[in-house]
Amino acid sequence: MKLMRYVGLMWLGLMTPASAQNLLANGTFDTDVSGWFAFTTITHASDEGAPISGQGSLLNTGVFNNNSSFPAISDPFVVTPGHWYLTGASYKVPAASPVPWAWYQIFWYDAGELEVGRSDMVSGVFGAPKDQWHDMAGLSQAPANAATGELRIYLQTAETGNPDVPFGLWDDVFVLPDTVFYSNFD
Numbered sequence: 001m002k003l004m005r006y007v008g009l010m011w012l013g014l015m016t017p018a019s020a021q022n023l024l025a026n027g028t029f030d031t032d033v034s035g036w037f038a039f040t041t042i043t044h045a046s047d048e049g050a051p052i053s054g055q056g057s058l059l060n061t062g063v064f065n066n067n068s069s070f071p072a073i074s075d076p077f078v079v080t081p082g083h084w085y086l087t088g089a090s091y092k093v094p095a096a097s098p099v100p101w102a103w104y105q106i107f108w109y110d111a112g113e114l115e116v117g118r119s120d121m122v123s124g125v126f127g128a129p130k131d132q133w134h135d136m137a138g139l140s141q142a143p144a145n146a147a148t149g150e151l152r153i154y155l156q157t158a159e160t161g162n163p164d165v166p167f168g169l170w171d172d173v174f175v176l177p178d179t180v181f182y183s184n185f186d
């Protein structure tokens with residue numbers, strides 16, 4: 001999976017027009033977590049680098065466990081109705097965190113900033129090993145009336161009553177306009 005994605009990104013970099021850039025203002029968190037918002041606490045972790053972009057990650061720390069999820073939300077990005085978007089993210093849950101899984105989803109909005117749909121959820125594996133990075137990738141089509149999107153990257157909390165603080169790390173998050181890539185990706 002990692003290799004496939006890495007090769008894919010290398011190939012994308014070589015073969016696609018310069019316009020095929022990450023629509024997210026900040027997906028590598030090299031120096032900060034600008035470009036993202038959360039109702040929980042998001043901070044920059046300087047020493048938890050993912051394999052692709054290296055040091056610098058987004059740390060999202062929840063408040064308590066209630067068997068639900070908490071997102072970090074990207075700044076809005078402009079989309080073209082009907083076009084496909086290639087998405088991806090890596091996450092890591094430290095052993096001290098009870099977070100059992102992670103997933104993400106695009107929320108689509110029309111020109112009036114009303115929600116007009118959500119992409120399919122792209123999910124990690126429930127109970128995936130802690131203390132290591134895991135990758136997710138997906139492909140989503142913007143609805144016919146979509147003008148912008150935002151990516152929401154979620155961590156699932158533990159069951160209600162679990163006393164351990166839920167937290168996890170994100171890195172290498174991207175949304176790319178799919179130009180020549182679609183039929184070759186998966």
Ligand SMILES: [Ca+2]
Nearest residue numbers: 028053054056
């Ligand atoms: Ca990074």
